[in-house]
Amino acid sequence: MGLRFRRSVKLAPGLRLNFSGSGASLTVGPRGASMNFGARGTYLNTGIPGTGLYSRTSLSAPSPASPAQSGKVTFGATVKVQDDGTLVFLDDNGQPLSDHRAILAKRQNSDTLRGYLVNACSIINNETEALGTLHCHTPRPDIPTGYVRQPFSKDEPPRPALKHLSLLSHLLGRRERIETQNTECQRRYETDLSRWKSEETAFEAQQNQEAQRFDVRLRSDLEFMHELLETNLASIIWPRETLASFEIAGAGQVVAIDVDLPEIEDLPHRSASAPLKGYKLDIRDIKGKSLQELYSRHVHSVGFRIIGEVFASLPTVNEVTLSAYTQRSVPATGQVSDTYVYSARVRRVDWAKINFSNLSALDVVAAFERFELRRRFGRDGHLESVEPLDAH
Numbered sequence: 001m002g003l004r005f006r007r008s009v010k011l012a013p014g015l016r017l018n019f020s021g022s023g024a025s026l027t028v029g030p031r032g033a034s035m036n037f038g039a040r041g042t043y044l045n046t047g048i049p050g051t052g053l054y055s056r057t058s059l060s061a062p063s064p065a066s067p068a069q070s071g072k073v074t075f076g077a078t079v080k081v082q083d084d085g086t087l088v089f090l091d092d093n094g095q096p097l098s099d100h101r102a103i104l105a106k107r108q109n110s111d112t113l114r115g116y117l118v119n120a121c122s123i124i125n126n127e128t129e130a131l132g133t134l135h136c137h138t139p140r141p142d143i144p145t146g147y148v149r150q151p152f153s154k155d156e157p158p159r160p161a162l163k164h165l166s167l168l169s170h171l172l173g174r175r176e177r178i179e180t181q182n183t184e185c186q187r188r189y190e191t192d193l194s195r196w197k198s199e200e201t202a203f204e205a206q207q208n209q210e211a212q213r214f215d216v217r218l219r220s221d222l223e224f225m226h227e228l229l230e231t232n233l234a235s236i237i238w239p240r241e242t243l244a245s246f247e248i249a250g251a252g253q254v255v256a257i258d259v260d261l262p263e264i265e266d267l268p269h270r271s272a273s274a275p276l277k278g279y280k281l282d283i284r285d286i287k288g289k290s291l292q293e294l295y296s297r298h299v300h301s302v303g304f305r306i307i308g309e310v311f312a313s314l315p316t317v318n319e320v321t322l323s324a325y326t327q328r329s330v331p332a333t334g335q336v337s338d339t340y341v342y343s344a345r346v347r348r349v350d351w352a353k354i355n356f357s358n359l360s361a362l363d364v365v366a367a368f369e370r371f372e373l374r375r376r377f378g379r380d381g382h383l384e385s386v387e388p389l390d391a392h
Contacts, residue, residue, distance in 0.1 A: 004247075004256075004258055007226050007246055008243065008245040008246075009234050010241065010242075011241065078091075081120045087113070117279065120281060124281075128294070130239050131268070131297065131301070132294060132298050132364070133360070134239070134304070135300075135364045136359045136362075139308055141348060145232065145312060147214035149211065152204070154196060154199060157192040163181060163182055218314070222248055225252055229255075233309055236305070240267065241262065242302060243260040244258065247391070251316070253317060255317050255321070256320075256321045257307075257321070258323050258388075262298075263326060264326075270283050271283070288380065292380055299383070303342070307320050307322055307351070311351055318348045321344070323344075324341055325340040325341065340385060342375040372389065374387065
């Protein structure tokens with residue numbers, strides 16, 4: 001039933017939300033975090049795998065005493081949190097540290113590690129909370145996409161430093177030669193400056209033409225509209241991979257979208273709190289109706305953000321029909337098939353009535369009730385199947 005339209009775009013997850021089933025780095029951001037403990041201080045080493053990007057940050061001041069005097073030893077360790085909340089230390093080969101070294105690491109870096117545990121809680125909780133807040137970053141519909149003007153890349157020629165006529169120059173008879181050199185130097189500068197100004201003027205004229213051409217294509221070229229919308233949707237950082245297919249019709253006035261939602265089982269649905277003592281997070285699963293409500297907020301937040309991107313990207317669009325589906329098992333056959341869970345038709349005039357300066361206060365699930373909507377909730381809060389609205 002899904003993917004009814006000819007253009008598709010994979011809305012891939014970004015690096016902001018990086019928690020996985022195998023554990024999370026205890027720093028917000030990319031994988032590849034490690035700490036070095038020792039007399040020279042504690043350092044955090046982070047890198048994004050496959051990119052070659054690397055940084056080293058000091059977490060504590062070096063000890064004034066030598067390792068032998070302080071009783072400290074230096075060794076490297078990667079710190080991670082397992083699914084059950086346990087803090088583990090791995091060596092450079094990914095193998096667990098010996099119990100002796102793990103105890104040393106905790107003893108010598110207790111405050112730093114507790115800060116890491118608090119940070120780990122933020123990663124887990126923020127990822128779960130972010131599922132229902134995608135709509136908070138939806139662009140305003142009255143500020144449409146425009147041509148991004150490029151800066152003129154050539155620098156203005158520097159003014160030359162002319163030679164000074166000193167008393168010694170007069171005495172040695174060098175005045176005429178210096179004046180000739182200064183005149184020639186000034187002439188070359190004025191020639192270069194004139195050429196630079198001409199090139200700058202030509203570049204600005206070309207940019208104006210590109211901006212005008214962009215605006216014309218944005219309002220008349222359906223293929224250009226498809227490409228622009230696909231690019232804008234793909235540039236968003238999503239917490240989970242989502243697939244959307246869409247079609248632009250009616251001379252650019254109507255857009256129909258199908259969204260293949262992630263499954264509820266695939267969403268992160270845990271909360272975490274840091275311990276007052278020890279080195280194990282208290283991680284609990286969100287279950288039952290609370291999980292259904294979280295999933296509902298997420299799938300509506302996804303739809304809201306996509307609709308907003310359409311209206312902001314394409315000023316000619318007056319109506320968007322978005323239908324969201326997921327894969328469910330059919331009890332009668334046991335086969336898995338696409339099942340639509342909500343379908344909405346939104347007009348620009350109604351969309352513009354939303355207060356986009358206060359989206360954090362918006363109930364994104366209730367917001368869809370303002371539009372033509374097909375949606376049903378079960379007793380436990382789960383979304384039941386519906387027939388999608390006609391595409392056009």
